[in-house]
Amino acid sequence: MAIFGELLATLKDHHGPNTQFQVIHEDLEMNDFNSLFKRMSGIIPDPPSYLLKMDNVYVLASGTNFYKQCIPSNSMHFMMSMTSVHWLSRTSTTFKNAIYKDAKSSTEETVALHKQAELDWETFLLRRSRELKRGGLLVVGICAVFEDRNTGENKYTMYSLVGLLNEVWKEYSESGKISKEEFVNTNISACYRTMKEMRKPFDNKTSPVSRSGLTLLSAEAVVNPDVFYNDWREKKDKEGIDDREEFARMYVSAHRNWSNSTFMNGLSDSRSLEEKEQIVDGLYDDVKKRISRMNPEIFKDDVKFIYLVIRKE
Template sequence: MAIFGELLATLKDHHGPNTQFQVIYEDLEMNDFNSLFKRMSGIIPDPPSYLQEMDNVYVLASGTNFYKQCVPSNSMHFMMSMTSVHWLSRTATTFKDSIYKDAKSSTEETAALNKQAELDWEMFLLRRSRELKRGGLLVVDSRSLEEKEQIVDGLYDDVKKRLSRMNPEIFKDDLRFIYLVIRKE
């Protein structure tokens, strides 16, 4: 929540304290948003809510799977996805020993997972591109590498390849997360 508070404070400093902002939290339709609303209103005090310190900020929640379109087309100036795109839209295969790919995964299991991850990443980007206004920004933070071993083979290279076509402004790899910012032209 601190990152949103800092972002909103910076935007209000730049655009004026009376500028209105809408923040939409999105999660799966079965998520219980009660704790979010209690935290935002101050009923749950820690960490402190940015709503307690500023006016003209309106918080909403969307119970829509992010592999679907979540908001109207061309409606978003800024979107942020934090540690979520590693979840697949569906189970690509039945794993014999684990639901996660690991060194024991068969070649077939690994290939099925990688293919589903590729399809899901493309779908995620297509849905967000519809939602962004021209000039809008999409920030994505996701698991990337763990102790120099890729969690999903090919994802890192695929992101770099796609970024080269999307005119990214920022790309950072800290061996644990991928951070990227994409501006819609």
């Protein structure tokens, strides 16, 4: 709400208050668009809708997978995708002993994952190239791999959290709470990439992406400190309160929203919805308890983002 409010205000200052703008929100077809529209109208009041303070702005929604074309060709001046293109179009490989690649993953598994990610990134860009007008901009922000400053090891964003989710889920499998098949079916269909991987379609001037007219204007990597760790640290330093339970609660609450569906979908269809919810609720409760017993100094995960600004020539 905030960023589009600022963007539209700037555009109206430049083009005039009577200029009309159309905003299209895109997500998967099963997304809760009803809540989006309630937010836009102010029925859900927080954060405040940008529509409530300006005229001549029209909001629509596209319930279409972004690996397909979502809107008419040559129709968009500006497009933005944030924290989304790490999700893949399909699960290209199955990690047998983890929900996501780790140090024990085979070379074959890792190569298959990154090959699918490369194909999906190209597909995403080619679809957006069709939709953009000449001179139009595409801004992409993606969770990225980063080098640990202390060890030099390459880690993906959410390294600690995903590792802990995997640890507890594997214990569920070994104890019989879930089946071996259900564990294998709970692979996270995502890939955290490097700057080199994100730049590749643009650095290769003969690639389909470059030939489509897309050029890379800028590519920036930013490490955002763990906000939950910062809140815990500030409370400890200023108030002398070492509230690790609150750190764990906030951490799990924030990251359950993107990971919950992976575990629900991995469980067998022979289970009732209530049974699935009980198992997954137990998973996050167990993870929360374990985080609360850990030192946030060790568990914290800084988040690295790569921001790309792309123009259609």
